[in-house]
Amino acid sequence: xxxxxxxxxGLAYLTLLVGVPVGLxxxxxxxxxxxxVVDSLTDSxxxxxxxxxxxxxxxxxxxxxVFGVGVAILLVRHRFPGRRLLSVLIDLPIAVSPVVVGLALxxxxxxxxxxxxxxxxxxxxxxxxxxxxxLATMFVSLPLVVREVAPVLEEIGIEQEQAAWTLGxxxxxxxxxxxxxxxxxxxxxGIVLTLARSLGEYGAVAVVSGRLIxxxxxxxxxxxxxxxxxxxxxxxxxxxxxxxxxxxxxIVINVLRPEExx
Amino acid sequence: MLSEYQLADATATLRGPVFGRRRGLAALNTGTAFxxxxxxxxxxxxxxxxxxxxxxxxxxxxxxxxxxAATAPEAAAAIxxxxxxxxxxxxxxxxxxxxxxxxxxxxxFRGKRVVDALIDLPFALPTIVAGLVLLTLYGVxxxxxxxxxxxxxxxxxxxxxxxxxxxxxTVQPVLLELDVEMEQAAASLGAxxxxxxxxxxxxxxxxxxxxxxxxxxxRAISEFGSTVLISGNLPFKTQVASVYIFAQVETDNTxxxxxxxxxxxxxxxxxxxxxxxxxRWAARHA
Numbered sequence: 001x002x003x004x005x006x007x008x009x010g011l012a013y014l015t016l017l018v019g020v021p022v023g024l025x026x027x028x029x030x031x032x033x034x035x036x037v038v039d040s041l042t043d044s045x046x047x048x049x050x051x052x053x054x055x056x057x058x059x060x061x062x063x064x065x066v067f068g069v070g071v072a073i074l075l076v077r078h079r080f081p082g083r084r085l086l087s088v089l090i091d092l093p094i095a096v097s098p099v100v101v102g103l104a105l106x107x108x109x110x111x112x113x114x115x116x117x118x119x120x121x122x123x124x125x126x127x128x129x130x131x132x133x134x135l136a137t138m139f140v141s142l143p144l145v146v147r148e149v150a151p152v153l154e155e156i157g158i159e160q161e162q163a164a165w166t167l168g169x170x171x172x173x174x175x176x177x178x179x180x181x182x183x184x185x186x187x188x189x190g191i192v193l194t195l196a197r198s199l200g201e202y203g204a205v206a207v208v209s210g211r212l213i214x215x216x217x218x219x220x221x222x223x224x225x226x227x228x229x230x231x232x233x234x235x236x237x238x239x240x241x242x243x244x245x246x247x248x249x250x251i252v253i254n255v256l257r258p259e260e261x262x
Numbered sequence: 263m264l265s266e267y268q269l270a271d272a273t274a275t276l277r278g279p280v281f282g283r284r285r286g287l288a289a290l291n292t293g294t295a296f297x298x299x300x301x302x303x304x305x306x307x308x309x310x311x312x313x314x315x316x317x318x319x320x321x322x323x324x325x326x327x328x329x330x331a332a333t334a335p336e337a338a339a340a341i342x343x344x345x346x347x348x349x350x351x352x353x354x355x356x357x358x359x360x361x362x363x364x365x366x367x368x369x370x371f372r373g374k375r376v377v378d379a380l381i382d383l384p385f386a387l388p389t390i391v392a393g394l395v396l397l398t399l400y401g402v403x404x405x406x407x408x409x410x411x412x413x414x415x416x417x418x419x420x421x422x423x424x425x426x427x428x429x430x431x432t433v434q435p436v437l438l439e440l441d442v443e444m445e446q447a448a449a450s451l452g453a454x455x456x457x458x459x460x461x462x463x464x465x466x467x468x469x470x471x472x473x474x475x476x477x478x479x480x481r482a483i484s485e486f487g488s489t490v491l492i493s494g495n496l497p498f499k500t501q502v503a504s505v506y507i508f509a510q511v512e513t514d515n516t517x518x519x520x521x522x523x524x525x526x527x528x529x530x531x532x533x534x535x536x537x538x539x540x541x542r543w544a545a546r547h548a
Binding site: 006007009010011013014017018019020021022024025028067070071073074078079080082086088089090091092093094095096097098099100101102103104105106107108109113115135138139142171196199200201202203206207219220223224227235236239242243246247249250251253254 | 293294295297298300301302304305308309310311312313315316318319358361362364365366369371377379380381382383384385386387388389390391394395396398399400405419422423426480481483484485486487490491503504505507508511516519520523526527530531533534535538
């Protein structure tokens with residue numbers, strides 16, 4: 001019965017690695033009822049951290065969506081020298097350690113670095129402030145929209161766009177009325193992936209934010225800080241909240257996936 | 263009716279993408295040139311200049327000091343542990359990832375859709391939460407009596423968790439496309455199950471398995487969040503390269519941080535380029 005052997009081995013591996021640990025953290029969190037969880041989550045520092053996470057994720061998703069669609073159109077619809085190089089380098093952020101991302105941004109946008117110093121003289125603080133955290137989050141989630149949208153653009157071809165042009169539509173009209181409806185599911189998928197990555201980013205944000213409680217501390221930074229300070233209840237409560245968001249995002253992704261042309 | 267102006271405008275727009283191939287920057291229409299310029303500027307400010315600054319910072323005081331910083335006992339131990347456990351994790355993924363992909367495609371059982379969705383959970387879960395999740399099962403007072411906290415085995419488990427989807431998700435679509443008739447032909451000619459798998463299925467899956475394994479390796483050498491809590495960050499024992507870099511940044515030793523970061527960047531770049539070459543080779547021989 002090799003079929004059953006494979007099934008049992010595969011499922012056992014998944015259960016021990018993912019299923020049991022994730023289930024256990026839910027059980028541990030709600031061990032003493034929902035009261036302590038609610039108390040932890042309504043702590044003012046925790047609420048502030050969730051707000052910081054939301055603000056950073058919002059800007060990172062917005063900017064990466066615009067950038068992602070732009071670069072995807074550029075890569076698929078246009079021919080220019082260095083196109084292949086751009087296509088390879090777009091993937092680079094996926095392979096870079098989040099800590100290295102943070103270090104890299106500090107070296108350029110820190111107060112004592114050339115660009116950072118110039119911006120600081122003009123009253124713009126990047127590192128230890130929102131702009132740096134948004135940059136770090138954008139860096140780590142950079143290719144996600146491009147990689148979802150580009151193959152679909154390739155797939156749909158240019159006939160419909162050409163038809164729109166010959167009928168007198170301008171670029172913006174063509175994009176809004178023809179291209180956008182065709183790529184909308186791939187785009188939604190890319191946006192959801194970017195959102196998941198943005199809400200969960202830890203390493204890069206830990207370096208550039210300075211981890212200032214009530215200022216630049218995000219939800220993921222709260223988990224680490226509270227766990228190290230033996231406030232396990234809050235660490236678990238925030239973790240489970242983030243896990244629930246992740247699971248909801250997974251459900252959305254699974255709903256979106258069949259809509260994609262394959 | 264189209265005005266003459268609109269028609270001229272439309273043909274001009276069409277000419278750009280369709281006829282403007284390979285004639286250098288001069289032949290680009292303004293829209294393309296503007297887009298390329300904007301994308302390059304954007305990527306430079308966000309990615310290239312900062313990563314360049316890391317490499318620059320690493321060798322600023324000469325290659326000698328770069329080498330000293332990268333081979334300092336603590337740094338070298340961290341790099342060795344990172345590369346070693348990443349290799350181990352990549353190989354484990356090659357085996358278990360392929361097995362799970364096989365089960366998800368060829369096997370049928372109740373709740374398969376849930377299991378299939380579960381594969382993506384490590385991608386969706388924040389890495390620090392992943393670390394905490396593993397710590398509840400494999401930490402101090404482990405309910406299954408398996409205490410992996412502050413050990414190298416704990417680091418490996420954390421890396422296995424975050425790299426789980428790579429091989430599964432690259433092998434799965436290839437396996438779905440694979441024609442069952444070839445296997446049936448092999449079976450009808452008397453080949454056993456193992457022989458059929460080794461001679462028919464495996465060669466077809468190999469490009470996908472290698473791609474997924476390479477991605478898992480690249481992710482494992484750069485992983486930070488999930489290893490922070492479970493490893494305990496003991497230098498020479500459980501401190502991985504990313505955690506070492508973090509500690510150096512915190513203590514303002516940017517030179518030492520940049521040197522180890524450069525080593526990681528070079529490894530990542532080699533893996534990405536190797537992967538690109540592999541995919542080209544596989545596409546040519548498909």
